[in-house]
Amino acid sequence: MAKTYYTEDHEWLTVHQGEATVGITDYAQEQLGDIVFVEAAEIGKQLKKGDTAVVVESVKAASDVYAPLDGEIIAANDALSSDPSLVNSAAVGAGWLWKMKLADESQLDGLLDEAGYKKLIG
Numbered sequence: 129m130a131k132t133y134y135t136e137d138h139e140w141l142t143v144h145q146g147e148a149t150v151g152i153t154d155y156a157q158e159q160l161g162d163i164v165f166v167e168a169a170e171i172g173k174q175l176k177k178g179d180t181a182v183v184v185e186s187v188k189a190a191s192d193v194y195a196p197l198d199g200e201i202i203a204a205n206d207a208l209s210s211d212p213s214l215v216n217s218a219a220v221g222a223g224w225l226w227k228m229k230l231a232d233e234s235q236l237d238g239l240l241d242e243a244g245y246k247k248l249i250g
Contacts, residue, residue, distance in 0.1 A: 132220075133236060134245035135196045140220055146233065147202065151224040152184065152193060152215065155249050160186035163215040169204035169226035177235060182225050184215065193225060197235040203227035 130144035138156035141148040157163065165185040175181055175195035182193045205224050208214055215223040230236075240248065 132242065133196070133239035134242065134248075135194075135239060136248060137194050137196075138249075139193060139196050141196050141239075143230070143233075143236065146230050147227060148197065148199070148230055149224045149227050150181070150193075150196060152219055153245070154219045157216050157219040157223075160184065160191060161188045162186055163212045166205075166208040166212045166215060166225065168206070168209060169201045171201055171204060173201045175199055175201065175228065184212075184225075195228070196239065197228075198231040199228040200231070201226050202229050 130142050132140055132142045134140050134153065138153045139150055140153050141150045163184060163186050167183040169182050175198065177195055177197050179195045180192040181195045181201065184191050184193055204226050217223065
């Protein structure tokens with residue numbers, strides 16, 4: 129069964145059988161404003177927790193989106209190249225950024241659940 133986690137950097141990840149789908153939270157997209165460009169994730173790239181995975185550009189700023197865990201990028205959301213506003217309209221869903229194969233699932237223990245994330249953003 130898939131389970132969703134959150135980071136203090138405002139990413140969400142839904143994990144199922146050792147793979148995670150990653151995006152930014154609804155709160156994060158609200159703070160950024162209208163998303164105008166999303167850098168495509170580099171398939172095959174090895175990430176360490178905290179590495180920049182992609183850059184999201186809005187009318188306000190460009191923001192790095194960090195790897196929430198160690199792993200390898202296995203898919204990029206190609207729909208975002210033609211419609212970056214999907215991140216605004218469906219941040220947790222169709223606006224996902226990349227998928228990754230997790231290197232160490234024990235790292236999930238350091239992430240927040242939905243209640244913990246809601247407490248963080250107040």
